[in-house]
Amino acid sequence: MRILSGKTTALTLATAATAALLTTVSGADAAEGDLSVTSSHPLDWGSCPGTRLDPRQQCATLKVPLDYRDPGGKRISLAVSRIRSERPDERRGVLMLIPEGPGSPGLDRPTTLGKRLPQSVRDTYDIVSFDPRGLGASTHASCQLPTADLSLTASRPWPAADGSIAGNITTGRRIADRCARNGGELLRSISTVTEARDIDSIRQALGERKLSAWGVSYGTYPGSVYAQMFPERTDRWVLDSNDDPDPERVGRGWLAAYAVGVEDTFPDFAAWASAPDSPVRLAETPAGVRRRVLDLAARLDTKPLSWPGANPPELNGNVFRQSVLTALFSRDSFENLAKLITDADAGKVPGAVPPDPGQDAMAVSLATVCNDVEWPKSLPAYARDVAASRKSHPLTAGMPVNATACTFWHETPRDKPVRITDQGPSNVLMVQNKRDVATPYSGALKLRRALGDRARMVSVDAMGHGAAYQGPGRGNACADRRVTDFLLTGERPGRDTTCPAVPTSQGAPHPMR
Template sequence: MYSHRRTSAAVLGALLLTPAVLAGCTSTGDDEPTASSSAPATTAAPEAQPIDWSDCSEQIDPIIEGRPGSDRDLSFECGTTDVPVSYDDPEGGTLQLVLVRAVLAGQTDRIGSLQVNPGGPGQSATDAAVQAALTLPTDVLARFDVVGVDPRGVGLSTPVECISAEQKDELFAEDPRALDETSLEESFGRVDAAAEGCAEKYGAALGAFSTVDAARDMDLVRQSLDDEQLTYLGYSYGTTLGSAYAELFPDRVRALVLDGAVDPDAGRQERAEAQAQAFEAVFDAFAANCTGLMGGCPLGGDPRGFLNDRLAQAAADPVPSSRAGETREATPGLVLNAVRSALYQPSAWPQLAQALASAGEGDSAGVLTLADTYTGRTDDGTYTNVIDAMVAVTCADTDEEFTREQVQELAADWNGKYPLFGADAARGLYTCTAWEAPRTPLPARDAEGSAPILVIGTRGDPVTPAGGAVDMATQLLSGTLLTWEGNGHTAYPKTDCVTGAVNAYLIDLAVPADGTTCPA
C-alpha cells in the first residue's frame, strides 16, 4: 500500500454507510462514471455547483460517543456536489462528491474552511473531517470549519469498486517473500485478473480518478464553500494532492500544511525502495523499544528472530484464530500486513507485540485484527473500497511500468537488503503494468506564485521517509521545511513544538524558519 494515515476513526467509514446516514449524505447519482462522450472538447471553465447540505449530527454523534474529544460542542453537516467527469469536456457527464463539515460552537473571527485529506490514496476524507474535529486544537477549530471531501472514486464519492473481497483475501494472504517462479506467476496472475475485472467494468473511465482532476475538484469545492483562497491540511498522499493543487492554482493558496510529504522527485521504484528501507528501520526501533520494557518483551530478546520464526511457522502451517466466526488462518502475508499496520504509529507497538506473542502460542486473532485495519477488511468479510481507489488513483497518476522480469530481479535483490519488506515492495511495482486505463502523470510541482507552503517530515516515518519532505520543500518555490525527530507516520498535532508552529501558520500565516526541527 502506498501510504495512508491510520486513525482511531477508521471504523467511521463503515458506519457512515448505514442507511440513516445515507439519507442525508450519500450520492444519488450514477454509481459509475462513464467515459467522456464524443462531443468536442471545450475550453470553457466549469462552474462550481452548490453544495446540498443536510444536518447529520444525529447520525454521527452516536458513532463518536465516548471517543476522546467527543465532549466538544460540535455539529456536523453532510453534503453533495457535482463535478465534471472530464475537465477536457466540462459540459459532459458529472460525478458526485460527498462532504462532511464539522463546526465547533462559539466560533469567533472565523477565517473560513479547512479542507483535510488523510492520504492513501483511497482513505476517506469525510472520516478524516470527523476525526479532525475530535483531535485538532480548539484554537484551530475556533477559527475554521473542518471540511472533508472524499476525492473522486474514494469513500462515498462515486466510489470505484471492482476488486472482489475474494480477490483481496487471496492477494493479501499470499506470501510476499516467496520468490520461486510458481509463486511469482500466481501472484502476477492475481494482479492481472483484478486489473482485467476493473477494465471490464469501467473501461476508459478508470482514467478519471487522477490526482490532477481531484485537485481541480478541490478548487470547485473551495468556490462552493465561498472561500476566497484554500486553507488545507493534507497527510501522506494528501501532500501529493495538495502540492498538485498549488501547481494548478498557485494564486488561490492561502495556507497549505503538507505533513508526511511524498517525495515529488522520486520515481515509483525509488519510493518503493525507500519505504522498504524505512519500514525495516522502524521495525528495529519497535524491537529496541520492546526489549527495553521494564517488564520484558513478550517476544523475547530478539523480536526480529521471533517474527522470522512466526513467518516460517505461518508458511508451513497457517495459524488459526480464536475470533468467533473467523475461518481464515494467518499466512505470512497477513502476518506482515499486521506488522506494517502497527508500525505506522508507536501507540500500536504494544498491540503488535502482544499479537505476535499470541500467534506464537497458536492464536492469530490479534494478527488478523491489525492486518484488517491496514487493508480495510470489515468484520463481515467485506472490504471498504480503499484498495480499489488506491490502485485506480496510483495508476492514473503514472506512466511508469515494470516488466515481470524487472520485478522478479528487484524482489530478489531487495529481499536480501530489506528482508521483511523488500520483496513485497518490489512486487507492488507490477500493479500499474497490469492496469488498463488512460494516464495523467503528475506534473512537476514548483507552485510558482504561491503563498508560503509548510512541509513537514518525521525522521522515523516508515511510510513517507523524511527525505521526501526535504525534496518537496526544495521543489516548491515557497516551501518551508519543518522536521519532527519522532517516530511514526505524520506529526501534527502530536507534539507541542509541531502543533504550535502549525497553529500559528494556519491561523496567523506565521511561517516558521525554514529547516526548523522539533525534538522527539
C-alpha cells in the same frame, strides 16, 4: 500511501504504485490546463449521514464533471462536509482537510480530525472535507473484486516464500482485468490531478477566493499538486507526513519506500520489545528481537497457523510480515504486535481479524496510483528487483518493488504528472517525523527540495505516521505549536527546524484516527 484508520492508510498506500518515463509538466503548464468549473448553485447544506458526528457538522452534495475536459457532459456527485467557524467574527476562511489514502473517505473528518485542532484554529476557520470521487457518499466506484483479492496480501504484492513472483503476476493481471471490465468511465477518471480539480470545484462552490489546507500522508501529494496547479488559490498550506513527489514514479515510489520505512522504524519496536520494563519482552537485545521476527516469518512460510475468519484464513509468513508493517504506523500497536509474536511462537490462534478495505476503497486506491503514471512492464526486471530487495531489506521480503495490478493496467494516464517546483507563493509548512514507516524522512526531504523557498520544514525526532495534532500523550507539543502559529498568523520558522521527541501534546482531545 494514507484515512479510514491509521491501519487502513497502510492498506491503501499498500496498493500505491507508479513509474515510467512520462513527460512531466510544470506548474505553469498545469495552470494553462485549468479545467475546473464554477458551480452555478450554492451548496445546499443539511444533516450528515452516520452517527457520533459533531451535531454542528453539515453535509452537501456537489455535482462536478466526470471528465473536466467535457465540462458540459456527464456529472458525478461529491459529498462535502463542514463545521463552521465557532467564532464567525474571527473567521479567516476555510481549512480543507485533504483525505489520506488514496482510498480513504473524508466526510467525517471535520468531526474526527477537527476535534484534534486547538480551539483557536476552530474559531478561525470553517473546517471542510469531502469523500473523494468513487468513495463513501460520493458517486461509488468498484472493480467488483472477489473477497480474496481484497486482502492485504493480495493487494500488496508479497512474493511467495521462495521469492517467486509468479503468483503476484497472476493476481495483478486478474485485478487489472476486473477493474477494466467493471470500473467504467468513473474509474478511468480517478487520479491525483482530477482530485486537485475536484478540490478547486469545492473551493468555487464554497465561494472562497483561496483555501488553506491540512493534508496528511497521501493528502500531501494532492495538496502539493493543487498548490502547483493553482498557486494563487492557496492561503496557508500544511503538509504532514510527506510523500516523495518524483513525477516518474509517484505511487510506485511510495510502495518502494516501505522497504526504507520499515527499516527506519523497526529499531523503535525492537528497543521497546527488548527493554527490561517492556510489558511483553521478546528478547534481551534489539538484535534479538529482529532475529526472532525474521525466524518466525520464515517458520510461518512453511507452517502457517489457522486463523478462522481472516482473509486469508491463516497466519502465514506474509500475513505476519504485513502485520509487522502495519504495527509500525504507531507505538500504540507495539504491545499487540509483541503479543501476536509470542502467541504465534506458541502455536496459538491469533486474536482479532484485520479488516479488509471496501470495494470502493480498493478501486479508488488502485485507480489513483495506476492512472497517475504508467508502470514498467518488464516482468524479469521486477523479478530481479524483488530478489535484490529480499537480501537488502528482509523485513519486507521484496514486496515494495514487486509487480502489482498497475503493471497490467488497461488504461494509459490521461494527465501528465505534475512536477512540483519552487514556483509559487512561500506559504507551505511541512511537518515530518524522522522515522515514519509509510512516508519515510528521505522522501519528505525530496518534496522539501522540490518546493525550495516556498516551504519550511519542521522535523520531529519521533517515530510514527502523522506528526502534528495527534492528541494528548501521542503528539508533539512543539510540532503542534508550529502548525498552530502558522495557521493563525501565517508565520513560519525562518529556516527549517527540528522538534525534540517530547511525547506530549497540549492539543484538543484525541479521537480515533
